[in-house]
Amino acid sequence: MQAILSKPYSVVMQGYEENSNNDESADRYIPGVCNIGKDEIEQRKKGIYFALALLVAVIIVLQLLKANPIWRIIVFIPAASFAVSFQQWYFKFCLGFGLKGIFNFGEVGKFINVEQKEYYKKDKAKAIKMIIYGIIYGLLVAVVYCFL
Numbered sequence: 001m002q003a004i005l006s007k008p009y010s011v012v013m014q015g016y017e018e019n020s021n022n023d024e025s026a027d028r029y030i031p032g033v034c035n036i037g038k039d040e041i042e043q044r045k046k047g048i049y050f051a052l053a054l055l056v057a058v059i060i061v062l063q064l065l066k067a068n069p070i071w072r073i074i075v076f077i078p079a080a081s082f083a084v085s086f087q088q089w090y091f092k093f094c095l096g097f098g099l100k101g102i103f104n105f106g107e108v109g110k111f112i113n114v115e116q117k118e119y120y121k122k123d124k125a126k127a128i129k130m131i132i133y134g135i136i137y138g139l140l141v142a143v144v145y146c147f148l
Helices: 038-065 069-091 095-100 117-146
Strands: 001-007 010-014 112-114
Touching: 038 069, 069 095, 069 117, 095 117, 112 117
Parallel strands: none
Antiparallel strands: 001 010
16 A cells, blocks of 8 residues: 655545454554554543443442433443444544544644545545444443333
8 A cells, every 4th residue: 555645744545455453553544444543542442441431330320329210311321432432442443533534643633634535435434334333332222221
């Protein structure tokens, strides 16, 4: 795969390949597949732990308060957050970056713009798919918890 830098923070990619996500040292942008490097991946892993802790805390509070089962639906928020964070870590793909048309394989907080529209469309489609899966997961957890 080749990359041609046209500006300091923009790139045009020639060709792409599927990412099996098995390589921990992924260090290249693949449209609709991988848009973050090691440092950003570590940030997403922290998001997983935070969302999981929040989910557990919400469940504990609801149980301690003996909340009405309808209030249990609130676990949707941390459950969906957990699902999205997990996907970002697993797929090495930042949902926000995908929607904005950027990627980062360097220092956290710096990014490169995706200039080719077809690559941006692939990134956006992946991000939307991740949102949908996160919502579905959050709803499933909330519904199951409501009926327990």
